[in-house]
Amino acid sequence: MADILTLVFKNYINQSGKPKDINIITPSKCSTLVVGENVINRSLLLLAAVTAASELGLKVSFFTQVQIQSLPGSLQDDMSNLSPENLKKIKFAYPNSLEDLLQDVASLHEPVSGSAAPPSLIVVDGLERFLRVPGLSGALQQAELASAAHIAALLFDTAAFLTASLEERAAELSPCRVIASFQSEGEGHAGGDPSASEPILSVLDRYFQVRCTLDRDLLSAPGARPQDSWHVYLSGAGIKEASLTKGEEDPNLPKEWHMLLQKNGSMEFTPV
Amino acid sequence: MTDYEMTSCLSAVADQLLKEVQKTYQEKTQIPDDLLIALRFVFGSCALQALDLIDKRSVTCVSSFSGRRAYQVMGGSGLLYTCYTSCHYCPCPAFTYTVLRRNDSLLCKHILAAYLSQAMGLSQQETVSDQQMSSILSGRAAATDT
Numbered sequence: 023m024a025d026i027l028t029l030v031f032k033n034y035i036n037q038s039g040k041p042k043d044i045n046i047i048t049p050s051k052c053s054t055l056v057v058g059e060n061v062i063n064r065s066l067l068l069l070a071a072v073t074a075a076s077e078l079g080l081k082v083s084f085f086t087q088v089q090i091q092s093l094p095g096s097l098q099d100d101m102s103n104l105s106p107e108n109l110k111k112i113k114f115a116y117p118n119s120l121e122d123l124l125q126d127v128a129s130l131h132e133p134v135s136g137s138a139a140p141p142s143l144i145v146v147d148g149l150e151r152f153l154r155v156p157g158l159s160g161a162l163q164q165a166e167l168a169s170a171a172h173i174a175a176l177l178f179d180t181a182a183f184l185t186a187s188l189e190e191r192a193a194e195l196s197p198c199r200v201i202a203s204f205q206s207e208g209e210g211h212a213g214g215d216p217s218a219s220e221p222i223l224s225v226l227d228r229y230f231q232v233r234c235t236l237d238r239d240l241l242s243a244p245g246a247r248p249q250d251s252w253h254v255y256l257s258g259a260g261i262k263e264a265s266l267t268k269g270e271e272d273p274n275l276p277k278e279w280h281m282l283l284q285k286n287g288s289m290e291f292t293p294v
Numbered sequence: 295m296t297d298y299e300m301t302s303c304l305s306a307v308a309d310q311l312l313k314e315v316q317k318t319y320q321e322k323t324q325i326p327d328d329l330l331i332a333l334r335f336v337f338g339s340c341a342l343q344a345l346d347l348i349d350k351r352s353v354t355c356v357s358s359f360s361g362r363r364a365y366q367v368m369g370g371s372g373l374l375y376t377c378y379t380s381c382h383y384c385p386c387p388a389f390t391y392t393v394l395r396r397n398d399s400l401l402c403k404h405i406l407a408a409y410l411s412q413a414m415g416l417s418q419q420e421t422v423s424d425q426q427m428s429s430i431l432s433g434r435a436a437a438t439d440t
Contacts, residue, residue, distance in 0.1 A: 121432070128431035132424045134360040168390040175383030176431060182380035183362055225394050229381060 024232045024256055025050040026143065026199060029077065030069045031254070031279050031291040034096050051185060052260035053178060053200035055226055058236030060148055062252065063203035065094035065289065066236075067147050070201055072097055074143045075111040076104050080195060081139060082112040083130060085123055086147035090114065095287025113141070120152040120169055127176050131183055140184045142195045144177060146202040153222060154207075163221070170222045174229035177202065202230070231260030239280060250283040254291070304400055308336055316413035325414075337406055340399065344406035353411040354418040358427035365408035365417070366430070375404045376430055385433060 025048065056063050068090070074080040093101070117123040127144070134140055153170050181198045188196035206220050227233060239251040255278040276293035283289060311332055318329060325333075333341040347353065352368040365377040369386060377384050382393070382401050389402040411417040422430070429435035 121434070124432040125428065125434060129425075129428040131358075131360045131362040132428060134362075135358075135424055164390055164395060167394045168385065171383055171390070171394055172385065172433065175378055175381050178381045179378035179383075179431075187361070221395065228394075 024052060024054045024201075024234060024260070026070050026074050026078075026201065027054060027056075027066070027234055027256075028275060030066070030073050031276075031293075033073060033077070034069070034289050034291050036282065036290040036292040049197060050199065050260070051181070051197040052231040052258075053181060053202075053229070054232040054234055054260075055230035056201065056203040056234045056236065057206055057223065058203070058252075060150070060203070060205040062236055062283070063205065064088075064147050065096075065287070066234075067145050067201060067203055068094055069096060069289070071112050071143065071145050072104065072109070076108040078142075079108065080111065080142035082143045082145060083141040084112055084114045084145045084147070085117055085126060086114070087116065087118065087151045088148065089116065094289065095284060096289050098286070098288075117152075120173065123152050124173060124176060127173070127180055130180050131187075134184070134187045139192055139195060140187055140198065142184075142188060142198050144181060144198065144200045146173075146177065146200070149173070149202050149204045149226070150206075150222075167221055167225050170225045171228070174202075174226050178229045200230075202226075227258065230258065232256055232258045236281070252281040252283070253294075254279040254281050255294075304336075308400060311336055312409055312413050315410060319414045337401070338399065340401065340403045340406050343403035344410055347403060347407035348411045348414065348416055351416070351418060353407050353416070354420050355412065356420045356422055356427065356430060358422050358424045360424050360427070362424070362427050362431070364427070364430055365412075366420075367404040367407055369404060376433065377405050377408045378431075 056066055058066075064086070067084075071082045071084050075082050092098075097104075115126050117126050123146070127146075130140060130144070149170075152173065153166055155166065177200045181200045184198035185196050188198060204223065204226060206223055234254065234256050237253045237255075239253045257277070261277060278294035280292045280294055281289055282292070311329075315325060315329055315333070319325060330341075333345075337344070347367060347370075350368075354366045354368075355363060356366055357363045363379050365379065367375045367377060367384075369375055373386075375384050375386050382405055383389070384402050384404045386402055386404055389405070392399045393401060408417070426435065
């Protein structure tokens with residue numbers, strides 16, 4: 023399923039509610055595409071990266087076009103509990119273009135020839151910034167689809183290779199997962215499946231086994247502003263396969279959550 | 295049957311068929327008519343075009359010191375297409391149009407040629423440096439260009 027995101031939801035669970043027991047979160051090879059508004063996507067990706075590094079001791083490669091100016095509120099509260107050594111496991115890279123991002127991701131296999139362990143988590147923030155060129159039509163739109171397939175397939179192939187490499191040298195650090203975010207053009211409009219009207223998203227869905235969708239919760243919690251209340255749900259082939267496989271994973275792992283954005287920017291999750 | 299179930303089912307049939315091709319080719323060094331018909335049935339016109347590419351020894355399996363591998367397929371136009379080993383991707387226009395845009399096919403002739411040549415042991419082999427492999431994977435360079 024989406025092990026690291028589920029761990030994030032569990033760690034930042036709303037304590038006042040009645041949380042379900044979430045016991046076993048099995049390491050998952052599934053790559054996950056977070057689809058929502060870019061500011062929220064970015065905060066969730068940073069939480070995932072810090073959780074993977076600090077709690078699971080995993081090396082993380084984080085790619086983004088936008089410089090990190092501040093940490094999400096949830097992390098600012100926890101900074102004193104985070105070890106600098108663990109945070110050093112996160113390596114940020116700032117590719118300027120799709121070509122640079124492709125080259126950076128394609129190079130991730132190179133340390134395998136040496137002694138350094140490869141990353142166990144690859145994060146790409148804001149795929150739409152790398153892929154979308156405004157005002158395109160016809161043949162150029164087709165080029166966008168090809169670019170989306172190229173980066174998504176390269177991420178998938180890289181994670182598959184690094185998983186095999188990690189299994190050989192440090193099984194406890196495997197598998198290598200991918201989490202990327204994408205803001206659909208229809209973001210902000212309520213209802214409907216964005217991939218139905220956005221071909222890039224349906225291409226990305228071919229390669230990402232799990233989609234984590236963040237929709238504004240129009241029926242927001244009492245007292246919450248609509249812009250601070252979100253419906254989070256996991257879907258996709260990886261979720262269907264996990265539910266069909268009799269593994270060790272807790273079958274009660276929630277697939278839907280409610281997320282409340284606090285005034286200080288911290289996120290609180292409640293299983294639905 | 296949903297689109298997801300249909301795609302999973304077709305992929306499973308395709309995987310099984312490629313395994314059958316590999317097993318039979320290892321035993322008989324040829325593909326019997328019934329398997330050729332099955333390839334044509336599952337992959338459509340791509341099947342014969344892919345076999346034609348294999349006859350021309352157009353597929354090279356490129357590997358680097360890290361162990362990373364990729365396929366490079368020389369298309370009929372002389373262009374070199376890089377395909378990945380773990381998922382369906384090809385930079386050719388047919389893949390973008392018939393697979394990504396129209397969802398008419400599972401894959402293109404270059405991907406099928408890569409899989410079949412691997413199953414039949416008929417791909418050429420080339421070793422490159424890790425940096426060259428990175429350029430090949432990112433689409434910046436072909437193996438022979440580096």
